[in-house]
Every structure is written in C-alpha cells, then in structure tokens.
Amino acid sequence: MKPEETVDYNIKVAWHAISRMYNTQAAQNDITTSIGFVLLNVDQERGTPATKIAPLLGLETRSLTRILRSMEEKGLIYKQADAVDKRSVRIFLTPLGLEKKEISRQTVRHFNLKMREKISQSQLDVFFKVSAQITGMIEGKGLFEGFELKPLRHEASA
Numbered sequence: 001m002k003p004e005e006t007v008d009y010n011i012k013v014a015w016h017a018i019s020r021m022y023n024t025q026a027a028q029n030d031i032t033t034s035i036g037f038v039l040l041n042v043d044q045e046r047g048t049p050a051t052k053i054a055p056l057l058g059l060e061t062r063s064l065t066r067i068l069r070s071m072e073e074k075g076l077i078y079k080q081a082d083a084v085d086k087r088s089v090r091i092f093l094t095p096l097g098l099e100k101k102e103i104s105r106q107t108v109r110h111f112n113l114k115m116r117e118k119i120s121q122s123q124l125d126v127f128f129k130v131s132a133q134i135t136g137m138i139e140g141k142g143l144f145e146g147f148e149l150k151p152l153r154h155e156a157s158a
Contacts, residue, residue, distance in 0.1 A: 007134065018111075025107050029100060030074070034059075034067050036104035039076065039097060047080060047090030076100055 003009040022033040031039075034057075041056050042048045054064040068091065071077045076097035082088035093101060116124070137143055 011134075021111070022107065026104075029103050031076075031100050031104070032067075034063075035071055035074075035076065036100070036107070038064075038067055038071065039093065039101040039104050040108065042077070042091050042093050042097070042101070044093055044098065044101075047092040049082065050079070050089045050091055053091065071097070 019033055022036065026033050026036050037057050038053060041053055050064070050068065053059075053068075054061050057064070059067075068077065068079075072079070074096075075094055077091050077093055079089045080092060082090050119127075
C-alpha cells in the first residue's frame with residue numbers, strides 16, 4: 001500500500017497543512033495555534049476548569065500546563081480558585097486574551113467559510129461522517145483486537 005492510499009497518511013498530511021496555515025496566522029498575532037485553540041475553549045463568563053481544557057483539545061496535561069504558563073506570562077489568562085471546589089482552578093481571559101480569542105475565532109471561521117466555498121455540503125457531510133467513524137473506531141479501542149504481528153522472515157546469508 002502506498003502512503004497516499006492510507007487513511008492515516010492523508011489525515012496527517014491534511015492536518016499538518018492546516019496546522020502550518022494556522023501557525024502562520026497565529027505568529028502574525030504573537031500567539032501559537034495551540035494558544036488559539038485554548039483561547040477558543042475558555043468560557044468568558046464563568047471561566048473554564050483547567051482540567052477540562054486538555055481533553056477538549058486532545059492534549060496531555062503536561063503540554064497544557066506549559067501552554068497555560070506561556071499564556072499567563074503573555075497576559076492572556078489568569079487563574080482563579082473555583083468558588084465551590086477550592087482544589088480546582090478556573091482559567092479566565094484577560095482583555096488581551098479576549099482580543100486574541102476574537103482573532104482566533106475569525107481565523108477559524110474564515111478557514112471554514114473558504115472550505116465551504118470550494119467543497120460542497122454533500123462532500124462535507126461525507127467527510128464529517130467518515131471522520132466520526134474513524135474516531136469512533138479508534139476510541140472504541142477494539143481496532144487491534146486479535147491483531148498479531150507476523151514474524152519477519154530473514155533470508156539465510158549465503
């Protein structure tokens with residue numbers, strides 16, 4: 001099977017192109033794609049528990065901790081103890097964070113509108129359906145049930 005005929009290769013290539021495009025846009029506004037995605041997932045009114053952000057973005061806790069520290073240093077967020085559960089910390093956006101969130105929102109919206117100009121709704125519907133199926137198969141964790149690696153055959157040396 002050639003790489004371009006595999007599902008994972010095509011997803012990876014598309015995501016890397018999207019990520020490069022978003023990083024180019026983000027850099028022009030002194031943020032990163034990761035920061036932009038975090039900003040988009042913080043509730044402006046009630047704040048967002050720090051523990052809820054990583055799963056929303058598919059990030060490891062360590063990566064999120066590093067991103068949040070960077071965002072705090074840039075003055076985009078502040079942390080506040082949860083009023084009910086003092087062990088929990090909520091993330092809130094500063095005025096600068098709100099500004100960068102709006103830039104991120106407009107960037108994502110623009111990308112999606114441009115995609116919809118060139119790709120029909122019926123094609124997008126199939127894409128979303130297939131993407132959901134792939135994600136469901138992977139998250140169902142049964143994908144490799146019964147899978148066994150076949151032993152490699154080594155040719156005898158002459």
